[in-house]
Amino acid sequence: MFFNSFAFAIFLPLVFVLYWFVFNKNKTTQNTLLILASYYFYSCWDWRFLFLLVFSTFLDYYTGIRIEKSKKESSRKFWFWLSIGINLGFLAMFKYYNFFASSFAEMMQGFGLKTSPFLLDVVLPVGISFYTFHGLSYVIDIYYKRIKAEYNFVDYSLFVSYFPLLVAGPIERATHLLPQVKVKREFDFQKAKEGIHQMLWGLFKKVVIADTCATYANAIFDNYSTMNSLSLILGAIYFAFQIYGDFSGYSDMALGMSKLFGIDLLKNFNYPYFSRDIAEFWRRWHISLSSWFRDYLYIPLGGSKGGLWMKIRNTFIIFLVSGFWHGANWTYVAWGFINALYFLPLLLRKSNRNNLDDIVVDKSWDSIKVLANILLTFALTCLAWVFFRAKSITDAILYLRNMFSNGHFTSQYLSNERYNYELVILLFLFVFVEWNNRTKVEPISGKYQTIKLALCLAAILALGTYSDYKEFIYFQF
Template identity: 60%
Template sequence: MLFNSIAFLIFLPIVFILYWQVCNKNYKYQNMLLLVASFYFYGCWDWRFLFLLMFSIGLDYFSGIKIENSKTKKEATFWLTLSIVINLGFLGFFKYYNFFIENFAELLHAFGFGVNMWVLKIILPVGISFYTFHGLSYVIDVYKKRIPAERNYVDYAVFVSYFPLLVAGPIERATHLLPQIQKKRTFDYEKAKDGMAQILWGFFKKMVIADNCAPIVNEIFTNYHTESASNLVLGAVLFAFQIYGDFSGYSDIALGTSRLFGIELLKNFSYPYFSRDIAEFWRRWHISLSSWFRDYLYIPLGGSKGGMWMKIRNTFIIFLVSGFWHGANWTFIIWGGLNALFFLPLLIAEKNRHNLEVVAMNRIIPSLKETFSIIITFTLTCFAWIFFRAESVSHAIGYIKGIFNDSLFAFPTQFRGVLFALIAFMLITEWMNRTHDYGLKIQDKKPVLQRVIYILVAYLILNFANFGSNEFIYFQF
């Protein structure tokens, strides 16, 4: 079931009414409703993969209890290892089996061995990367004694399968979400109104920005060998806005939907295209994934405690793993490697922890230095996005080569004035609200302004949204 579908617009009010009118006397009834709704929501894609989701839930629920009940460190480590191996085994099979088989066959062929490898037509279960990481963080936290093992199966199952975040995040932590699931929740009108505003902004970014960028981006990337250099630059820039509108739009809808049920999810985006360097960009883009790799990979590897070579090694590991997490293609690994290279000068100069505050704080206009830094960071990000979007490494290299010729200075024929006006509206709105949780969060002391902007955004959605069946990009991850 897609957020941007008629089915979801019917599903959400039904669950909302049942949640607050029928099950409101006991939070346990609300949790049971959320679990049933979440399984139904997930089953709408392919009911067969519900069994995989249920197995993952059962595995980590059982593993958490066994880890906590272990009488020795060795026994606890065994159960943790078993859970991690099985979880990553399923993720590896569904997501990476063909990648490794095909690359192994190519390696053998390079040494003169002709082999026929068994490639499978594997359907990637939607959301498997996200709910697998939910479970992994839980068993690791139980092992580290950060949280006790959860004994209530329903509560734990809701934590893993909660429908607003199930298929594309944010990647939640049991330490943050479980306590909210395990306490009474009362309806808060202001919180619900705030949630609806965030949902509205999410729909705008997805259906107006991302879905209108998509056809132009697809055409330019598909026909890159015949497009002018200026069109190729335009395609890279529009893809940057497509993926931002698509993924941050999903996150806004997820966070806003969850707020309707009295549950706060982790913030996943914080205006990343206003970043002044790559380090700041990664503190603001897909925050839940970046922090997950920091806490469960970077710090266990030694983090920043060792010498500079250890810091560089650990930085490249998390960026390369992050790239590979996104997909079984060398393009994603190169994308991760490029971001590591962009990050490297900041790390060596020990400037990767600069720019922690909001850009141009208490000012409407950024300084020339800030503006220049934002443009440079955005340019580097767009360059890396070419590999993320390309179907192969040769595709990306051919695309980049096509940019460097005389037609770079020609006016791009794929330019659409209305689309750029809508992108400008999004950027201006988010710039003016960059100190808030999301772009459409207007101060309560300005109720008239609130209504005017909400009506304007709704009008733009009704008039410019692409109402086709457009899946979210991150469903493939």
């Protein structure tokens, strides 16, 4: 069940009505309804994997209590590593086993040894990377005594399985979400109104921007060997807007619909394509994942406290793991490695924390430098996205080689698509709107709010009706 499907358009209002008018007696009934709704939502993908979600929930709930109650350090470590091992074991089996088995067979073949690896014939459980990280952060925080274990199984189950964030985040923390589910929520009309506006804007980014760009990006990437330089550049730009509109659109919809139930989720995007360097980009893109790796991997490895080589080592580890988290393909690892290389000069110059202030552009000469840095960062990001989008590293390298060596910058007509110039104009208008929204809490606000809402809805209905790209990109991670 996709957020942008007709089935969900029936599901969400039904849950909303039941939540506020039938199950509104106390927080337990509210939470129970949301759990049931979340389990139904998840079972619509594949009901068999619902048992995996329930098992993962019970595992971390039980081990969290055992860690807190254990008086001996050896016992605490046992329950801690049991939870970590099983969680990562399931993730490795479903997401990475076939990749490692195939990679090992290819390596052996390179040495002249033929092997026939045993491969698992299973699909990847949707959202497994996200709800696994929810549980991991919870258990880790208990082990290091940052939080207390949750003894209410209903409250903890909702923390893990809450349907707006279940399949593609944001990756919540127990310190942020659990306190909200442990109290009864009261209906707030203003918050619900803001939630609807945010959902519409997220749906606009998905249907109008991401899905439209996907048509052209797919056509170019699938036929890159016949495309000239300008078309390949446009293909990289189209994919950059596709993945941003797709994922940030999903996050906006998740945050918006959660407000309908009186719950605030972590902000996951903060206009990343207006970043002035790569370090700032990663503070603005997929914020919940970046901060997760910072707190639970980078800092435990020593962070930036050690010498230069330790900082470099930790930086590359964090980016390589981040790339590998996205999928079992060497292209994602290469994407992470490229971003680590981008980050390295900032680290060596100790300038990775320079751009922490808001972006201000006026009529001064400094503003020209700011805009130049934004364009440069966006260009570097687009080049890295080629590896993220390509089917193999070879395809990505050939794509970039053709982009820089073809030398033809004439407008190239794509045989299976029209409206190329209209799409470029649409993206310019979208960037203009995003730029004006960058300092606003609510995207659709201020003057002419009714007109903005009407235009968003009209564009969604006009383009969404014929969209072939219903699935969100990050559902596969």
